[in-house]
Amino acid sequence: MTEQSHIGFIGLGAMGEPMVRNVLAAGFSVTVYNRTSARTETAAAHGAEVALHPAGVLAPGGIVLTMLADDAALQDVTLGDDGICGKLGPGGLHISLSTVAAETSRELAAYHAESGERFLTAPVFGRPDMAEVGQLNICVAGNDEDKLRARPVLEVMSSGIWDFGDDVGAANIVKLSGNFMIAAACEAMGEAFTLCERHGIDRGAAHQLFSNTLFASPVYKGYGAQIAAGEYQPAGFPMILGLKDLTLAGEAAAAKQMPMPLADLCRQRLTAGLARGRADWDWAGLAQSASDDAGL
Amino acid sequence: MTEQSHIGFIGLGAMGEPMVRNVLAAGFSVTVYNRTSARTETAAAHGAEVALHPAGVLAPGGIVLTMLADDAALQDVTLGDDGICGKLGPGGLHISLSTVAAETSRELAAYHAESGERFLTAPVFGRPDMAEVGQLNICVAGNDEDKLRARPVLEVMSSGIWDFGDDVGAANIVKLSGNFMIAAACEAMGEAFTLCERHGIDRGAAHQLFSNTLFASPVYKGYGAQIAAGEYQPAGFPMILGLKDLTLAGEAAAAKQMPMPLADLCRQRLTAGLARGRADWDWAGLAQSASDDAGL
C-alpha cells in the first residue's frame, strides 16, 4: 500500500459502517464522514479519523468512497458547499457505491472531470450481513485505470467484482436491474406461497422445496424465509428505499422507451404497502399484498 | 424387490422415456404403453415389455406410473374404455407424475377408491436432462403407506422427494406454484436483460453476474442462458404446455378467491407469444415479449 493507503469514506449507514471496518481491518488509514455524527463512533473506535464535513475526509489526489441513501444525498456530498468535487484534486478518485440513477453518475463524472478528478461507479449487491463479512458483489463501470486503482480497496469488501465497461452509468443500470429482479422474486413467492396457503399447504414447506432445488440461491433463501413466515420486521432494507430503486428502474426504462409491466406491478405493491402504513417493514413485505388481496 | 418389482408405465414423452430407462436400469421389470407406439422402441430395446392399450401395462394389485401431457390424457388412460381404473385391482397403486389440476387428482383418487385401488400424486420438477440422470425432484401427496410403497421406484428417478401431506391435490398445487415461479423468473429476466440491452449492456454479462451470485440456481442459470441469448429453440417444454400450467394455476387461485396478477401477466405473455406464431418455442420465450414491446 502506497499512496492509496488512505481512504476517505462518506456514509456510515447499515451498509457503510461494516464496509469501513473491513477497510480498516485491511490496514488502510481511513477518514470518515457521516451526516449524523453519532454513527461514526464505532468506526472511530476501530481507528478511523472523523471529519466534520464531507470534504474533510480527503487526502489530495487520493481516493474517496461514498455510500449514500439516494441521488440527492450523493449530489449533496459531491456538489454541495462542503462537497468533495473540486477539492479532491487532480488524480483524485471518487468511487460511488450508492444505488442511484445512471444519469446522476454521468453528471457527477462530468463535474469531477472539470477539475481533473476521476469518478468510478461501483454499486454493491448484498445486505448488511454480507457487508460485515466482506462478501459483497460489486459492479464497476468507468475508466480501466480507475478500476485497477480501486481494486485493492474494493477487494477487502467483496467476493466478486464484475466489470460492465466504460460508461459510468452502466453499473447503475445493472444494479437497478438486480434490485428489480429481487422485488420480482418476492412478488412471485408472495403469490405462490399464498396459493399454497389457501389450499391448506404450509408456506414454509413450499419454501423449503423451492429454495433447496430449482431456486436454491441467496435471494430465494433469504427473502423467501421472510415471505414464508410473513414477518418483515426489522427491515434490512426498508420499503421506501425499495420503491426509490424501482422508480429509478422505471425511469431508466422510460428513457429508452420500453415498458416493464412486472416492474410496474412491484412498484404498485410497494406503494400500497406504504399507503397501508408499512414504512418500517423490509421491502420483501411487498409480498404481503398477495395475502391482503386474498383476504388473509 | 418383491411384488413391487413390476412397474407399469404409461406415457413415454420427453420426460417419461428417460424415466423408464432409469427404472429399467434399477432392475424393475417394466411394461410400457404410449399412444404413439413408435415412442416405445427405445424402452423396448432396454428390456421393457410393450402393451397395446393402457390397461395392458398392469400387474394385478401392482404399481402403475403415469406421465402425461395434460388432464384430459390422464383422465383418458385412467377412466377411458381401456383405462386402468377398476382393472388395476384391490391393492393396486396408481402413481400420477403428471402436472394436472388438484381437482383432477381428487376425482381420480375417488374413482380408484371405488375399486379398492390407491392413488398417489407425485408430480416432478426437472427437465429431460435431469430425468436422464435421475435427478428430478418429486412432490408427493396422499396416503403414508402408499408413499412408502412408492419410494423405491421414485428414488431411482430423483434426488429429492418432498412430502406435502395426505390431500392428493396438494402436490399438484405445489407443482403448479413452482411452474408459475419459473415463468415469473423468466419474465423478470426478460425485462431486466432488455433494460440492460437498451442501455448498451451485454445481456450475457448481466446474466453471468446474476446467475452466479444473488440468483445462483438451476432456474436462473438454465432458463436465464436462453433468455440472455434470446434463443428459444428447440423447446424443452413448449409454450402451449406452459400456458396450460399457468391456466391451471389461475384456476386454482380463482377457486380460492385470490388474485395472482403476476400469474396473469405471465399468461398474457405466453398467449401473445402463441398468437405471434411461437408454438415451437420453449416457454422461456415468454421473456421475448419484453423485447417485442421495446421494439427490438
Place this chain on the structure above:
Amino acid sequence: MTEQSHIGFIGLGAMGEPMVRNVLAAGFSVTVYNRTSARTETAAAHGAEVALHPAGVLAPGGIVLTMLADDAALQDVTLGDDGICGKLGPGGLHISLSTVAAETSRELAAYHAESGERFLTAPVFGRPDMAEVGQLNICVAGNDEDKLRARPVLEVMSSGIWDFGDDVGAANIVKLSGNFMIAAACEAMGEAFTLCERHGIDRGAAHQLFSNTLFASPVYKGYGAQIAAGEYQPAGFPMILGLKDLTLAGEAAAAKQMPMPLADLCRQRLTAGLARGRADWDWAGLAQSASDDAGL
C-alpha cells in the same frame, strides 16, 4: 298476434320479473316458471299462468324465453330432466336472454336442432330499472327468420335491437365485451376519483364534470354516481355475477389466443373484493380496490 301470442318465460329474477310484466302488458298470454316459486307471485297477479317445472311453460311449436343467472342454470332448464329441449317441438323457438358463453349457445342450438327446434341468442343490456320501463338494448344472433319471429316480443322489452349475424355465439361475445367495458370504466373511475380525493378534490365534483361532458353516458352517470359516493349497496348486480362474466370474457379471449390485460385487472379487483367479504356489494364496488390500495 297469432300463434305467437303465447310466450313461455323461465327465470323471474331481478331482470326477468319486470320483463314478464311488460310482455303481459303488451297482451301476450304468458306461462312462467321459476325455481323459487315465490318469485312467480307478482307475475301471476298480473295474469301469468304458473308452471311447476320448466317444460310446463311450453305451447307446442311456440316461443319460450329464458333469463337465467348462468350457464349451468340455462343448461339445466334446457337439457335437464324437465327441460324444454325436445319438448318444445318442431318449429318451437327458444330465445335465450341470459349472459352465457358463446360455446353454451352453440351447443344448445345444436341440441334443439336435433328435434327440429330453433334457438336464438338475445342477451340484454340494462339494469332492472331499464327492464321495468322496457328500455333494454338487446343483441340478437341466429337465423334471420327466427329474428323476425322474435321481434314482437323483444320489442316490448327494449328500445333497441342490434343484429350480430347468424352465429348464435356472436351475441354472447358482444354482451361479454360490453360487461367487460363496464367493469373497465368502473376501474378507471375508481382510480381517477381516488387520485382526485388524495389531492383534496371532491369525488362528486369530478364525477359531475366527466359524466356531463366527455363521458356523458348511462354507464358513467349511473355506475359513476356509486363510485363517487363510495356506496355499493344494495347490489343491482352482485360482484359474484360480475366475476362470472369477466371469467367468461377471459375464456373467450383465451379460446382465440388473445391477451386481455385490462380484463385480467378487473377480474383481480372483483376477486379481491369477494375475498374481502363484499359478496353483497354491487359489482361497481370493484372500484373500491383503488381506495383500498391507497390506504383509504
Place this chain on the structure above:
Amino acid sequence: MTEQSHIGFIGLGAMGEPMVRNVLAAGFSVTVYNRTSARTETAAAHGAEVALHPAGVLAPGGIVLTMLADDAALQDVTLGDDGICGKLGPGGLHISLSTVAAETSRELAAYHAESGERFLTAPVFGRPDMAEVGQLNICVAGNDEDKLRARPVLEVMSSGIWDFGDDVGAANIVKLSGNFMIAAACEAMGEAFTLCERHGIDRGAAHQLFSNTLFASPVYKGYGAQIAAGEYQPAGFPMILGLKDLTLAGEAAAAKQMPMPLADLCRQRLTAGLARGRADWDWAGLAQSASDDAGL
C-alpha cells in the same frame, strides 16, 4: 369590455390557434406569440398583433393566456429570459390553459405572487374541432376574483366552466384524471373490439352498439370510431403527448402514495407504441397493442 379588452396569448398550436380566433371574433384585441413564428400568420390575418418574444404580448396589469405543449415550455415562457413573470406587473393575470403538473402550477403561482401578479389554472378538455367551435370544457382553480375576471375570455372558448376550488394545482389533477380516463377507455375498446374481431364480429358493429347506448358519449364515439377502424392517422393528439400526460398522472399518484395499475397499463401501451415507431399516430392508437398481442 373594459380593461380586459386586451389579451396576450402565447402558444398557437393545434389548440391555441383556433382558440385565439374565437377570442378575436369576440372583439378582444389580442397580441400573440409563438416560438415558431409561421404559426402566427392566421391569427395576424384575423387581426392579432404579433410579438417577437413572450413578454411582448403583455399589456401592463392585463391578462395573458398560455397554451403550451408541456411543463418545460410553460416554465420557459413564464420564467425564461423573455418570460412574462415579473413583467406582467401588479394586478396582471396569467391564465394557464396547458396540461401540466399540479406542482408546476403551484410554483408558477408563487413566482408570480412575488411581483404582485396573479395566476389562474384553467386546463381545457376538447380536441381541435371543439376549440374551433368554442365548445371546450374548462376546469378552473385559483382565486375567486381571478376566476370572475377570467370568465369573459374563457366563455368565448367554452361550453362549460368547472370550478375546482382555490388550490391552483387542483384543476391540473382533474385534467390529468380525465386524460387518464380517456386512455383507459381506449384500452377497454381496443381489447373489446379485438375480442369481437377474433370471434368473427365486425368491430364497427360493436362500436355502433356501445357508442349509441351504454357508452353514448363524445369519448366513446370519437376515439371509438378510430379504434373500430384501426386508423390512427393523422394524429389529433400524438402518442408522445399522451405518454407525457399519463406520466404526470403517475407522478401525481406516486406523490400521494397510491397505485394506479390501469394508468400503468396505459403507459405501457403508449410506450410500446412509440417503441414500435408510431410517434405520428394519435394516442388512441394505444388500443392497437391489444391487436398486436393477438397477432393481428
